[in-house]
Amino acid sequence: xxxxxxxxxxxxxxxxxxxxxxxxxxxxxxxxxxxxxxxxxxxxxxxxxxxxxxxxxxxxxxxxxxxxxxxxxxxxxxxxxxxxxxxxxxxxxxxxxxxxxxxxxxxxxxxxxxxxxxxxxxxxxxxxxxxxxxxxxxxxxxxxxxxxxxxxxxxxxxxxxxxxxxxxxxxxxxxxxxxxxxxxxxxxxxxxxxxxxxxxxxxxxxxxxxxxxxxxxxxxxxxxxxxxxxxxxxxxxxxxxxxxxxxxxxxxxxxxxxxxxxxxxxxxxxxxxxxxxxxxxxxxxxxxx
Ligand code: HMG
Ligand code: MG
Numbered sequence: 655x656x657x658x659x660x661x662x663x664x665x666x667x668x669x670x671x672x673x674x675x676x677x678x679x680x681x682x683x684x685x686x687x688x689x690x691x692x693x694x695x696x697x698x699x700x701x702x703x704x705x706x707x708x709x710x711x712x713x714x715x716x717x718x719x720x721x722x723x724x725x726x727x728x729x730x731x732x733x734x735x736x737x738x739x740x741x742x743x744x745x746x747x748x749x750x751x752x753x754x755x756x757x758x759x760x761x762x763x764x765x766x767x768x769x770x771x772x773x774x775x776x777x778x779x780x781x782x783x784x785x786x787x788x789x790x791x792x793x794x795x796x797x798x799x800x801x802x803x804x805x806x807x808x809x810x811x812x813x814x815x816x817x818x819x820x821x822x823x824x825x826x827x828x829x830x831x832x833x834x835x836x837x838x839x840x841x842x843x844x845x846x847x848x849x850x851x852x853x854x855x856x857x858x859x860x861x862x863x864x865x866x867x868x869x870x871x872x873x874x875x876x877x878x879x880x881x882x883x884x885x886x887x888x889x890x891x892x893x894x895x896x897x898x899x900x901x902x903x904x905x906x907x908x909x910x911x912x913x914x915x916x917x918x919x920x921x922x923x924x925x926x927x928x929x930x931x932x933x934x935x936x937x938x939x940x941x942x943x
Pocket of ligand 2: 671832834862894904
Protein backbone atom coordinates (compact mmCIF):
# COMPACT_ATOMS: atom_id res chain seq x y z
CA UNK A 655 0.00 0.00 0.00
CA UNK A 656 2.91 2.33 0.52
CA UNK A 657 3.93 4.45 -2.46
CA UNK A 658 3.76 7.94 -3.91
CA UNK A 659 1.55 10.26 -1.85
CA UNK A 660 -1.62 10.98 -3.83
CA UNK A 661 -2.86 14.54 -4.33
CA UNK A 662 -6.22 13.73 -2.80
CA UNK A 663 -7.05 11.22 -0.07
CA UNK A 664 -10.30 9.29 -0.20
CA UNK A 665 -11.85 8.18 3.07
CA UNK A 666 -14.04 5.21 2.17
CA UNK A 667 -17.07 5.16 4.49
CA UNK A 668 -19.25 2.61 2.68
CA UNK A 669 -18.90 -0.25 5.19
CA UNK A 670 -20.13 2.10 7.94
CA UNK A 671 -22.09 5.03 6.54
CA UNK A 672 -23.33 2.91 3.67
CA UNK A 673 -24.30 -0.33 5.34
CA UNK A 674 -25.75 1.31 8.47
CA UNK A 675 -28.66 2.36 6.32
CA UNK A 676 -29.48 -0.91 4.55
CA UNK A 677 -32.87 -2.31 5.60
CA UNK A 678 -31.50 -5.81 5.66
CA UNK A 679 -28.74 -6.44 8.17
CA UNK A 680 -25.85 -7.34 5.90
CA UNK A 681 -24.14 -10.51 7.21
CA UNK A 682 -20.68 -10.01 8.70
CA UNK A 683 -19.07 -12.23 6.05
CA UNK A 684 -20.46 -10.06 3.23
CA UNK A 685 -19.23 -6.89 4.96
CA UNK A 686 -15.78 -8.41 5.33
CA UNK A 687 -15.71 -9.41 1.66
CA UNK A 688 -16.53 -5.80 0.73
CA UNK A 689 -13.82 -4.45 3.06
CA UNK A 690 -11.31 -6.84 1.56
CA UNK A 691 -12.09 -5.58 -1.96
CA UNK A 692 -11.76 -1.97 -0.76
CA UNK A 693 -8.33 -2.76 0.66
CA UNK A 694 -7.36 -4.38 -2.63
CA UNK A 695 -8.44 -1.21 -4.43
CA UNK A 696 -5.70 0.60 -2.49
CA UNK A 697 -8.02 2.86 -0.55
CA UNK A 698 -5.78 4.13 2.25
CA UNK A 699 -8.46 4.98 4.79
CA UNK A 700 -11.48 2.81 5.55
CA UNK A 701 -14.24 3.56 8.04
CA UNK A 702 -15.19 -0.03 8.63
CA UNK A 703 -17.86 0.03 11.35
CA UNK A 704 -19.42 1.92 14.25
CA UNK A 705 -19.06 1.08 17.93
CA UNK A 706 -22.49 2.59 18.61
CA UNK A 707 -25.43 1.19 20.54
CA UNK A 708 -26.93 -1.81 18.71
CA UNK A 709 -30.31 -0.61 20.00
CA UNK A 710 -29.86 2.55 17.98
CA UNK A 711 -28.20 1.06 14.88
CA UNK A 712 -28.64 -2.71 14.74
CA UNK A 713 -26.86 -2.81 11.36
CA UNK A 714 -23.55 -2.14 13.15
CA UNK A 715 -24.05 -4.64 16.01
CA UNK A 716 -21.25 -6.86 14.68
CA UNK A 717 -18.66 -4.08 15.13
CA UNK A 718 -16.28 -6.16 17.24
CA UNK A 719 -16.17 -8.99 14.68
CA UNK A 720 -15.66 -6.54 11.81
CA UNK A 721 -12.72 -4.83 13.48
CA UNK A 722 -11.16 -8.06 14.69
CA UNK A 723 -11.43 -9.67 11.23
CA UNK A 724 -10.06 -6.66 9.35
CA UNK A 725 -6.31 -7.09 9.79
CA UNK A 726 -4.01 -4.10 10.08
CA UNK A 727 -1.93 -3.48 6.96
CA UNK A 728 0.93 -1.20 6.01
CA UNK A 729 -0.38 2.19 4.95
CA UNK A 730 -3.98 1.36 5.88
CA UNK A 731 -5.89 3.41 8.44
CA UNK A 732 -8.83 1.47 9.88
CA UNK A 733 -11.25 3.95 11.37
CA UNK A 734 -14.34 3.31 13.49
CA UNK A 735 -17.11 5.63 14.56
CA UNK A 736 -17.49 5.98 18.34
CA UNK A 737 -20.19 7.97 20.17
CA UNK A 738 -18.70 7.74 23.66
CA UNK A 739 -15.94 6.39 25.90
CA UNK A 740 -17.50 2.94 25.97
CA UNK A 741 -17.24 2.60 22.18
CA UNK A 742 -13.67 3.89 22.23
CA UNK A 743 -12.60 1.44 24.92
CA UNK A 744 -14.11 -1.52 23.04
CA UNK A 745 -12.41 -0.54 19.78
CA UNK A 746 -9.05 0.14 21.41
CA UNK A 747 -9.16 -3.21 23.17
CA UNK A 748 -9.11 -4.84 19.72
CA UNK A 749 -6.76 -2.36 18.05
CA UNK A 750 -7.53 0.39 15.59
CA UNK A 751 -5.71 3.29 13.91
CA UNK A 752 -8.41 5.95 14.16
CA UNK A 753 -11.45 6.82 16.27
CA UNK A 754 -14.08 9.09 14.75
CA UNK A 755 -16.41 11.07 16.98
CA UNK A 756 -19.51 12.68 15.53
CA UNK A 757 -21.69 15.61 16.47
CA UNK A 758 -23.73 18.15 14.57
CA UNK A 759 -24.12 21.83 13.85
CA UNK A 760 -27.86 21.42 14.46
CA UNK A 761 -29.22 20.82 17.97
CA UNK A 762 -32.26 18.90 16.74
CA UNK A 763 -30.14 16.50 14.72
CA UNK A 764 -27.75 15.98 17.65
CA UNK A 765 -30.72 14.98 19.81
CA UNK A 766 -32.16 12.63 17.20
CA UNK A 767 -28.82 11.01 16.38
CA UNK A 768 -26.92 10.85 19.67
CA UNK A 769 -29.53 11.90 22.24
CA UNK A 770 -27.71 14.91 23.67
CA UNK A 771 -26.99 18.58 23.02
CA UNK A 772 -24.00 19.67 20.96
CA UNK A 773 -22.24 20.89 24.12
CA UNK A 774 -22.91 17.59 25.87
CA UNK A 775 -21.55 15.71 22.88
CA UNK A 776 -18.25 17.59 23.06
CA UNK A 777 -18.07 16.81 26.80
CA UNK A 778 -18.80 13.16 26.04
CA UNK A 779 -15.88 13.12 23.56
CA UNK A 780 -13.38 14.47 26.09
CA UNK A 781 -12.51 11.02 27.53
CA UNK A 782 -12.43 9.62 23.97
CA UNK A 783 -9.85 12.25 23.04
CA UNK A 784 -7.80 11.43 26.16
CA UNK A 785 -7.84 7.73 25.24
CA UNK A 786 -6.85 8.46 21.65
CA UNK A 787 -3.92 10.56 22.85
CA UNK A 788 -2.82 7.96 25.39
CA UNK A 789 -3.02 5.09 22.88
CA UNK A 790 -1.44 7.08 20.03
CA UNK A 791 -4.37 6.68 17.65
CA UNK A 792 -5.78 9.34 15.36
CA UNK A 793 -8.91 11.24 16.33
CA UNK A 794 -11.29 12.44 13.63
CA UNK A 795 -14.40 14.54 14.21
CA UNK A 796 -17.56 14.91 12.14
CA UNK A 797 -19.83 17.91 11.97
CA UNK A 798 -23.16 16.68 10.60
CA UNK A 799 -25.69 19.05 9.03
CA UNK A 800 -22.89 21.41 8.05
CA UNK A 801 -25.12 23.12 5.49
CA UNK A 802 -28.69 21.87 5.92
CA UNK A 803 -30.53 20.00 8.64
CA UNK A 804 -33.49 17.71 7.88
CA UNK A 805 -35.32 19.20 10.90
CA UNK A 806 -34.11 22.82 11.12
CA UNK A 807 -33.42 23.70 7.45
CA UNK A 808 -30.41 25.87 6.53
CA UNK A 809 -27.65 25.89 9.15
CA UNK A 810 -25.69 29.08 9.96
CA UNK A 811 -22.08 28.85 8.66
CA UNK A 812 -20.92 30.41 11.95
CA UNK A 813 -22.44 27.49 13.91
CA UNK A 814 -20.44 25.04 11.78
CA UNK A 815 -17.22 26.97 12.39
CA UNK A 816 -17.93 26.96 16.14
CA UNK A 817 -18.46 23.19 16.31
CA UNK A 818 -15.50 22.46 14.03
CA UNK A 819 -13.36 24.70 16.26
CA UNK A 820 -14.54 22.87 19.39
CA UNK A 821 -13.65 19.49 17.84
CA UNK A 822 -10.22 20.78 16.84
CA UNK A 823 -9.61 22.07 20.38
CA UNK A 824 -10.58 18.66 21.69
CA UNK A 825 -7.75 17.15 19.66
CA UNK A 826 -9.35 16.03 16.40
CA UNK A 827 -6.61 16.15 13.80
CA UNK A 828 -9.17 16.23 11.02
CA UNK A 829 -12.71 17.57 10.95
CA UNK A 830 -15.08 16.18 8.35
CA UNK A 831 -17.78 18.65 7.36
CA UNK A 832 -20.84 16.65 6.37
CA UNK A 833 -23.74 17.54 4.13
CA UNK A 834 -25.78 14.84 5.83
CA UNK A 835 -28.86 15.01 3.59
CA UNK A 836 -27.22 16.04 0.32
CA UNK A 837 -29.19 19.29 0.03
CA UNK A 838 -26.15 21.56 -0.07
CA UNK A 839 -25.63 23.64 -3.18
CA UNK A 840 -22.20 24.92 -4.23
CA UNK A 841 -23.19 28.38 -2.96
CA UNK A 842 -24.11 26.93 0.44
CA UNK A 843 -20.86 24.97 0.65
CA UNK A 844 -18.92 28.07 -0.33
CA UNK A 845 -20.54 30.12 2.46
CA UNK A 846 -19.92 27.36 5.01
CA UNK A 847 -16.28 26.82 4.01
CA UNK A 848 -15.58 30.52 3.95
CA UNK A 849 -16.70 30.63 7.59
CA UNK A 850 -14.78 27.51 8.71
CA UNK A 851 -11.73 28.66 6.77
CA UNK A 852 -11.41 31.63 9.13
CA UNK A 853 -10.97 29.18 12.01
CA UNK A 854 -9.12 26.13 10.66
CA UNK A 855 -6.63 25.58 7.84
CA UNK A 856 -7.74 23.38 4.91
CA UNK A 857 -5.22 20.72 5.95
CA UNK A 858 -7.35 20.04 9.03
CA UNK A 859 -10.55 19.62 7.00
CA UNK A 860 -12.33 16.95 5.00
CA UNK A 861 -15.67 17.10 3.19
CA UNK A 862 -18.38 14.46 3.35
CA UNK A 863 -21.04 14.91 0.70
CA UNK A 864 -24.21 12.97 0.09
CA UNK A 865 -25.58 13.03 -3.44
CA UNK A 866 -29.35 13.32 -2.97
CA UNK A 867 -29.77 16.10 -5.53
CA UNK A 868 -26.73 15.47 -7.71
CA UNK A 869 -24.68 18.39 -6.33
CA UNK A 870 -21.95 16.36 -4.65
CA UNK A 871 -19.27 16.62 -7.36
CA UNK A 872 -19.88 20.35 -7.83
CA UNK A 873 -19.52 20.68 -4.07
CA UNK A 874 -16.22 18.76 -4.23
CA UNK A 875 -14.98 21.34 -6.74
CA UNK A 876 -15.84 24.17 -4.34
CA UNK A 877 -13.95 22.40 -1.54
CA UNK A 878 -10.95 21.80 -3.82
CA UNK A 879 -10.92 25.56 -4.43
CA UNK A 880 -10.49 26.04 -0.67
CA UNK A 881 -7.51 23.68 -0.68
CA UNK A 882 -9.34 20.73 0.90
CA UNK A 883 -7.72 17.47 -0.20
CA UNK A 884 -9.58 14.81 1.82
CA UNK A 885 -13.02 13.58 0.73
CA UNK A 886 -15.31 10.93 2.17
CA UNK A 887 -17.26 8.67 -0.18
CA UNK A 888 -19.00 5.32 -0.16
CA UNK A 889 -18.52 2.54 -2.63
CA UNK A 890 -21.50 2.23 -4.97
CA UNK A 891 -23.05 5.35 -3.41
CA UNK A 892 -24.30 3.21 -0.53
CA UNK A 893 -25.86 4.89 2.40
CA UNK A 894 -27.74 7.58 4.14
CA UNK A 895 -28.28 8.13 7.84
CA UNK A 896 -30.97 6.35 9.85
CA UNK A 897 -31.67 9.54 11.82
CA UNK A 898 -31.71 11.88 8.81
CA UNK A 899 -34.90 11.48 6.80
CA UNK A 900 -34.20 12.17 3.13
CA UNK A 901 -30.49 11.36 3.30
CA UNK A 902 -29.85 9.45 0.11
CA UNK A 903 -26.60 7.75 -0.75
CA UNK A 904 -23.17 9.09 -0.05
CA UNK A 905 -21.09 10.46 -2.85
CA UNK A 906 -20.07 7.34 -4.78
CA UNK A 907 -16.37 6.46 -4.65
CA UNK A 908 -15.72 5.51 -8.28
CA UNK A 909 -17.32 8.64 -9.82
CA UNK A 910 -15.42 10.72 -7.24
CA UNK A 911 -12.12 9.09 -8.22
CA UNK A 912 -12.85 9.55 -11.95
CA UNK A 913 -13.84 13.18 -11.37
CA UNK A 914 -10.67 13.93 -9.40
CA UNK A 915 -8.37 12.16 -11.82
CA UNK A 916 -9.98 13.94 -14.79
CA UNK A 917 -9.05 17.20 -13.06
CA UNK A 918 -5.45 16.06 -12.65
CA UNK A 919 -5.60 15.02 -8.97
CA UNK A 920 -4.11 11.59 -8.33
CA UNK A 921 -5.89 9.36 -5.79
CA UNK A 922 -3.62 6.31 -5.73
CA UNK A 923 -6.58 3.95 -6.15
CA UNK A 924 -6.80 0.91 -8.40
CA UNK A 925 -9.73 1.71 -10.66
CA UNK A 926 -10.29 -1.83 -11.98
CA UNK A 927 -10.60 -3.21 -8.44
CA UNK A 928 -12.81 -0.29 -7.46
CA UNK A 929 -15.13 -1.28 -10.29
CA UNK A 930 -15.34 -4.81 -8.86
CA UNK A 931 -16.08 -3.36 -5.43
CA UNK A 932 -18.82 -1.19 -6.93
CA UNK A 933 -20.47 -4.24 -8.45
CA UNK A 934 -20.17 -6.12 -5.18
CA UNK A 935 -21.72 -3.18 -3.28
CA UNK A 936 -24.57 -2.98 -5.78
CA UNK A 937 -25.22 -6.68 -5.16
CA UNK A 938 -25.37 -6.11 -1.40
CA UNK A 939 -27.90 -3.36 -1.89
CA UNK A 940 -30.05 -5.38 -4.25
CA UNK A 941 -30.55 -8.33 -1.88
CA UNK A 942 -33.86 -8.66 -0.05
CA UNK A 943 -34.08 -8.56 3.78
P1 HMG B 1 -28.67 6.70 24.85
O1 HMG B 1 -29.88 5.82 24.69
O2 HMG B 1 -28.90 8.14 25.09
O3 HMG B 1 -27.65 6.30 26.01
O4 HMG B 1 -27.76 6.50 23.57
P2 HMG B 1 -27.47 5.07 26.94
O5 HMG B 1 -26.18 5.33 27.61
O6 HMG B 1 -28.71 4.88 27.77
O7 HMG B 1 -27.30 3.80 25.99
C1 HMG B 1 -28.39 3.09 25.44
C2 HMG B 1 -28.00 1.62 25.37
O8 HMG B 1 -26.91 1.48 24.48
C3 HMG B 1 -27.54 1.04 26.69
O9 HMG B 1 -27.89 -0.33 26.67
C4 HMG B 1 -26.06 1.18 26.64
O10 HMG B 1 -25.39 0.24 27.43
C5 HMG B 1 -25.77 0.93 25.17
P3 HMG B 1 -28.96 -0.91 27.73
O11 HMG B 1 -28.43 -0.57 29.07
O12 HMG B 1 -30.24 -0.20 27.43
O13 HMG B 1 -28.97 -2.38 27.41
N1 HMG B 1 -24.57 1.60 24.69
C6 HMG B 1 -23.69 1.05 23.86
N2 HMG B 1 -23.61 -0.17 23.30
C7 HMG B 1 -22.55 -0.41 22.51
N3 HMG B 1 -21.58 0.48 22.24
C8 HMG B 1 -21.64 1.72 22.76
C9 HMG B 1 -22.72 2.04 23.62
N4 HMG B 1 -23.06 3.14 24.30
C10 HMG B 1 -24.18 2.87 24.94
N5 HMG B 1 -20.70 2.61 22.48
C11 HMG B 1 -25.82 6.74 22.17
C12 HMG B 1 -26.65 7.34 23.30
C13 HMG B 1 -24.82 7.80 21.74
C14 HMG B 1 -25.15 5.50 22.69
C15 HMG B 1 -26.78 6.39 21.00
O14 HMG B 1 -27.53 7.52 20.69
C16 HMG B 1 -26.06 5.92 19.78
O15 HMG B 1 -25.41 4.90 19.77
N6 HMG B 1 -26.19 6.70 18.64
C17 HMG B 1 -25.53 6.36 17.41
C18 HMG B 1 -26.39 6.78 16.26
C19 HMG B 1 -25.67 6.50 14.96
O16 HMG B 1 -24.79 5.67 14.87
N7 HMG B 1 -26.10 7.22 13.89
C20 HMG B 1 -25.56 7.04 12.59
C21 HMG B 1 -24.13 7.52 12.45
S1 HMG B 1 -23.94 9.30 12.34
C22 HMG B 1 -24.01 9.64 10.70
O17 HMG B 1 -24.38 8.80 9.92
C23 HMG B 1 -23.54 10.97 10.26
C24 HMG B 1 -22.15 10.90 9.61
O18 HMG B 1 -22.10 9.92 8.60
C25 HMG B 1 -21.81 12.23 8.98
C26 HMG B 1 -22.97 12.79 8.18
O19 HMG B 1 -23.22 12.35 7.05
O20 HMG B 1 -23.62 13.68 8.73
C27 HMG B 1 -21.07 10.61 10.65
MG1 MG C 1 -22.87 10.46 6.23
